[in-house]
Amino acid sequence: MKIVVLPGDGIGPETMQVTVNVLQLVSEKYKLQLQLLPDVAGHESLRLHGTTITPALFDKVKQADGLMLGPMATYDFKDEAKGEINPSMFFRKNLDLFANIRPARTYEGVKTITPPFDLIVVRENTEGFYADRNMAAGNGEILVTPDVGIALRRITRSCCERIARSAFALAMQRKKHLTLVHKHNVLKVTDGIFLDACREVAKEFPQVTVDDFIVDAMMAHVVRAPGRFDVIVTTNMFGDILSDLTAELSGSLGLGGSLNAGIDHAMGQAAHGSAPDIAGQDIANPLSSVLSAAMLLRWHGQRKGLDDFATAANAIEQAVTQSVSQGDCTRDVGGKLGTRASGEALLKLIRAG
Secondary structure, X not given: OEEEEEOOOOOHHHHHHHHHHHHHHHHHHOOOOOEEEEXXXXXXXXXXXXXXXXXXXXXXXXXXXXXXXXXXXXXXXXXXXXXXXXXXXXXXXXXXXXXXXXXXXXXXXXXXXXXXXXXXXXXXXXXXXXXXXXXXXXXXXXXXXXXXXXXXXXXOHHHHHHHHHHHHHHHHHOOXXXXXXXXXXXXXXXXXXXXXXXXXHHOOOOOOEEEEEEHHHHHHHHHHOXXXXXXXXXXXXXXXXXXXXXXXXXXXXXXXXXXXXXXXXXXXXXXXXXXXXXXXOOOOOOHHHHHHHHHHHHHHHHHHOOHHHHHHHHHHXXXXXXXXXXXXXXXXXXOOEXXXXXXXXXXXXXXXX
């Protein structure tokens, strides 16, 4: 498996180094024959090449089996004419990574405000209200006058059907329970299409129990009783908000892995941002990046029918669980270690596993 590795901005190089060390270890232990291909994007690429994403890098990613993208300084990149392209948006759009898979679960040893839970948010990734990815040309936000703006929401039946099918397939691997999240009471046309598409796909999965919630009510339910949910599917913006909420309910965004997957490509990407205020201080939590890498390995193994990749992914996740429960982790999740030391603790557990 060839994986392009882009460290990113801010804390990215620190957390990605831990991730690379973990990938190298499981590759050796489970004979995965991983080829990690380092490159740059974001500020470093802008400094070297005058653009955050080069055509050569995009070709390299298309030819690889997967991508690990470090956190990017998204808010710094405002003018594409100056080479300031949002790398996360670029890869999601141009590789058609339509499914953002965001697990959230509680960990022993991490204080939370809720009872234990283990759920996954499946978020449509390519349309919705997001102005940078819902138009073939131009932008989905329009400034009519200096004081009047309009935002367009694109919802298509084909995109709804494929994200629903991904969510139902995932539900079949878990508790066979899928929750649809929407705002059909107000967005009658667009969320009407979403709900109708999901219910049509549901006919292919009669074993799965399906329920649905209006998005604002859903936010209250996941805070009050997240354990009642298993797999959740929703549109882009609702999923973006809901997945951050559920990750934080688990104890920290630093515990939230994230996979952006399409038919032929996938990108592991930590759920958090680049956190430039703590960069270089050896305090950043690397676990979100590490868990995202495990998800990327599992995705590749499932596509190719390679059981060793699932075994390696399980070993990484088990090591994360054990390290957190033992307190061998960073301070944000109750530990006392720095970034590098928490990475070393993970490696030790994987070796012993």
